[in-house]
Amino acid sequence: MKQKKEIKAVISDIGGVMVLGDNMKTHYLPLIKSLKIDNIEFFKTYEKYVDKASRGKMTAKQMISFMANDLKINKEKLLKNWIKFKKKSVKKNYELEKIYKNLKKNYVLGSMSGVLDLHYQLFNEKYIYNIFKFNIYSFKVGWNKPDLQIYKLLLKKLKLSPKEVLFIDDNPICLTPAKKLKINTIQFKNNKQLIKDLKKFNIKI
Template sequence: MIDTIIFDFGDIFINLDKQAPVIKFKKLGLNEWNSELDELNIQFETGKISREEFLAGFQKQIPDASEKAILKAWNSVLLDFPLYRLEFLQLLSKKYRLFLLSNTDSIHIATFEKKVGASFYSDFYQCFEKVYFSFEMGMRKPNPEIYSQLIKIHELSPKRTLFVDDRADNTDAAKALGIHVWNLKVGTEDVIDLFDKNFI
């Protein structure tokens, strides 16, 4: 019997366009996305570097691009957050312990909050017992420690916990710890299909 659900954020609640930043950065003069930028992203998502250091890392590779243009390209990944998903979550929060666990950075979260407004994001965050962002935790999925930390802090039972994420590497890591998982297929499944999946 599931009594706890841990949700990812991107492409579970807020829609993403993961190709948009790649296209935008190319227009700003970036030849191709590379391992150095991957590492820069990981460092920023785990709070190891500041916003300024992150932006400087991009400017090093595209020196002709302004900070404003870099920020616009970086934030182009964020699309809409449909109201029906929030309403679904609010109903769910009356019956289950809910947690948010997202690999994200301070720029994206600030942009999301500004985009939807205080009333909306407050209603969203209030659905959860606790909201966890990788840049505040100092680690990111699929590091097994990130799941173990939630289990330990909140005294969760893995066999009574469901984890919902759109990335297989993240759900595989949680599954290895005995947590029930739903690797949601973006484009063909929606988080509101949860009850149709017989998880809960």
């Protein structure tokens, strides 16, 4: 029987993994309520621009300005409230940060996330990215998960075989391209489950 290759790098998603609480319920719905606008119209407009913004084709502030124009609301107010509720919703996963600190002793620890430039700045204020040896940001590289190119970029950066890499993400859609390239994957649900799954890969915690 062919022996499995040893994992040498652990790559983590950020939103929903290292950052908890930052979701529709805690960020976007309070934002919508504060502006007294229709939910459906807001998300329809958001979807119109977010793909380009997440891939660096426009800045988040440009996206928010276009959205304000489409929704016929004040762009300064939308930006101000956007930042206000985003900051409130971002909670660092401190328990996971401790786990990752231990992993750093034996593995290359990196992150790969779909993120807007504005959200990157807000996450940076909370030192979300500091624990990682390197970070791949969608808005900087021009690709976002689940684009296959961003996973290929990851492998190129690591200079490792896909079977020597473990990728952690809470979204199964973002795990599919990794699996296609033969990268090992774990779907994150909570810290307890992650520890259990890491042990299945003989990861030293």
